[in-house]
Amino acid sequence: MNNQKQQKPTLTGQRFKTRKRDEKERFDPSQFQESIVQGLNQTGTDLEAVAKFLDASGAKLDYRRYAETLFDILVAGGMLAPGGSLSDDLTRTEYCVFTAQEDLETMQAYAQVFNKLIRRYKYLEKGFEEEVKKLLLFLKGFTESERNKLAMLTGILLGNGTLSASILSSLFNENLVKEGVSAAFAVKLFKSWINEKDINSVAASLRKVGMDNRLMELFPANKRSCEHFSKYFTDAGLKELSDFARNQQSIGARKELQKELQEQMSRGDSFKDIIAYCKEEMKKASLSEQTMIGIVWTSVMSAVEWNKKEELVTEQAIKHLKQYSPLLKAFSSQGLSELTLLLKIQEYCYDNIHFMKAFQKIVVLLYKADVLSEEAILKWYTEAHIAKGKSVFLEQMKKFVEWLKNAEEESESDTEDGD
Numbered sequence: 001m002n003n004q005k006q007q008k009p010t011l012t013g014q015r016f017k018t019r020k021r022d023e024k025e026r027f028d029p030s031q032f033q034e035s036i037v038q039g040l041n042q043t044g045t046d047l048e049a050v051a052k053f054l055d056a057s058g059a060k061l062d063y064r065r066y067a068e069t070l071f072d073i074l075v076a077g078g079m080l081a082p083g084g085s086l087s088d089d090l091t092r093t094e095y096c097v098f099t100a101q102e103d104l105e106t107m108q109a110y111a112q113v114f115n116k117l118i119r120r121y122k123y124l125e126k127g128f129e130e131e132v133k134k135l136l137l138f139l140k141g142f143t144e145s146e147r148n149k150l151a152m153l154t155g156i157l158l159g160n161g162t163l164s165a166s167i168l169s170s171l172f173n174e175n176l177v178k179e180g181v182s183a184a185f186a187v188k189l190f191k192s193w194i195n196e197k198d199i200n201s202v203a204a205s206l207r208k209v210g211m212d213n214r215l216m217e218l219f220p221a222n223k224r225s226c227e228h229f230s231k232y233f234t235d236a237g238l239k240e241l242s243d244f245a246r247n248q249q250s251i252g253a254r255k256e257l258q259k260e261l262q263e264q265m266s267r268g269d270s271f272k273d274i275i276a277y278c279k280e281e282m283k284k285a286s287l288s289e290q291t292m293i294g295i296v297w298t299s300v301m302s303a304v305e306w307n308k309k310e311e312l313v314t315e316q317a318i319k320h321l322k323q324y325s326p327l328l329k330a331f332s333s334q335g336l337s338e339l340t341l342l343l344k345i346q347e348y349c350y351d352n353i354h355f356m357k358a359f360q361k362i363v364v365l366l367y368k369a370d371v372l373s374e375e376a377i378l379k380w381y382t383e384a385h386i387a388k389g390k391s392v393f394l395e396q397m398k399k400f401v402e403w404l405k406n407a408e409e410e411s412e413s414d415t416e417d418g419d
Contacts, residue, residue, distance in 0.1 A: 029069040029079065033091060035061055036073050040093040047109050050095070051116045058121050067127035068134075074113070075135060075150070084141020097153060098146045104192060107152040114153075115162055129167055132157075136170035139181050147181070151188030158189075158205065159196025166209040172217040183218045187236045199240040213252055215245050253285040254295055261299040275330045290340040293331040297344045300324045306354065314358040318365055325369035338376035339384050341366075346380075350389035359389075360396035374404045 039057060043049035057063075063070060072080045077099060078092030086092060100106050118124050132154060139147055157163040171182040193202055206212040216224045219232075226249045230242040257278070264274050282292055304320050307313045321328075332338050345362055349355040355362075366372045381394065381401045 029066050032061055032066040033069055033073060033079060036070060037078070037091045037093045040073070040095045044095055045100075047113055051113050054113070054117050055120050058117075063121055064123055067124055068131060070124075071128060071131040075131075076146075080138065084135075084138030097149055098142070100149065102145050102149055102152075104152055104156075104195065107149060107192070108156055110153055111156040111160065111162070114157060115160065118162060129163060132163060132167045133170045136167065136185075137173055137176075139176055139185060140179070147185055148188050151185050152192040155189040155192030155194075156196055158193045159201075164209060165205045165211050168206075168211050168214075172214065177218065178220055183232060186215075186218050187233065187238065190233075190238055190241050191236075194238070194240065199244055202241075203244055212244075212248050215241075215248070250285060250287070253281070254287070254291065257281050257285070257287075258295050258299050261295065262302055265299065265303045271326050271330075274327060278331070289331055289334055289337045293328070293337045293341050294344055296327055296331050297341060297348070300327065301348060306352075308354065310354045310357060313354045314361055317355065317358050318361055321362060321365055322369070325366060325371055328366065329369065329371045332371050335373070335376055335379075338372050339380060342372065342376060342380040343384070343386055346386060346393055347388055349393070356389065356392060357396075359393045360400060363397065364400060374407075377401065378404060 077096040079087045176182040233242045349359040
């Protein structure tokens with residue numbers, strides 16, 4: 001038997017070079033640009049035809065790969081070089097956003113072109129947002145008219161949901177802010193956005209992406225005040241935006257105040273110091289006493305970990321509120337403040353189920369501590385209460401209210417006898 005290993009047969013002859021299947025195609029937008037420019041030149045100012053051309057071209061051209069080029073052409077007529085100027089060596093079209101008429105109606109028509117395109121090719125959505133962010137960074141490279149058109153278009157697209165308000169972050173670029181470009185652009189943008197939607201819708205979109213508290217950043221640091229913002233946008237005809245920003249600042253101030261207040265309580269600062277601090281902050285932020293009593297109540301109720309057992313939490317609440325009644329009293333000198341406090345108590349007891357049975361005891365305690373007056377309690381009982389837990393709380397208060405009314409009648413009777 002032959003133990004030698006048999007050699008495997010080998011193929012002889014011509015060797016073929018294997019093809020690189022995964023070799024990437026070279027990025028070359030020039031041919032893509034020529035195709036788009038040619039199509040736009042043929043369709044001209046007929047935006048319906050433009051939309052149809054773009055819809056059909058998506059099947060033949062690589063929109064996914066050349067999205068930036070596509071949007072550059074639609075907005076500026078050709079590919080943009082860094083800074084916002086058009087690349088000289090490539091073909092361009094005169095039919096684009098920047099060469100269109102500078103009016104809202106025309107920009108609304110262009111917005112429809114973008115809407116249809118992105119609805120048809122959903123994968124372009126992210127690329128379009130990146131494009132707009134880039135365009136905003138290039139604002140200094142555009143003419144005033146081009147900026148105005150872009151602002152109107154962006155506002156419309158924000159209004160119809162094609163763009164997210166997160167694109168506004170580009171406007172906080174230091175160079176744009178310093179030269180006043182951002183603020184001027186924002187005026188046009190917000191006007192067209194509010195024209196599409198109301199201020200509440202605009203506010204909701206801003207909040208969704210955390211832009212609601214950043215609008216002051218449209219101005220340089222030395223002008224970043226509520227007063228300057230308010231005057232600038234009110235003078236520009238955007239009072240609703242000014243009011244919104246003022247309200248946002250007030251909300252921010254309240255949150256900061258509440259946070260500081262809770263820290264002071266946890267440190268065990270004296271009521272005298274806490275009251276002085278609160279009154280100073282009230283002046284600074286132009287807060288009313290009604291607003292302040294709400295903040296104080298929330299802070300007081302957040303300063304302790306409550307027992308989960310209903311029968312124990314009432315006792316705990318009474319003890320806690322008795323301790324903090326001087327603080328509550330300091331900010332309930334007006335009837336409206338007392339009513340605000342009563343409504344806050346009602347809301348709190350309703351929202352925190354363990355406190356449902358504690359409502360009457362809390363009110364009586366604060367009455368005895370001179371925080372709440374009988375007038376405020378009677379007004380709350382008869383007309384000023386809210387719907388939350390209404391039947392339960394009114395029933396709880398029934399006997400005490402009757403006692404208050406009788407005491408009031410007796411007091412009036414004594415006065416008459418004295419006369």
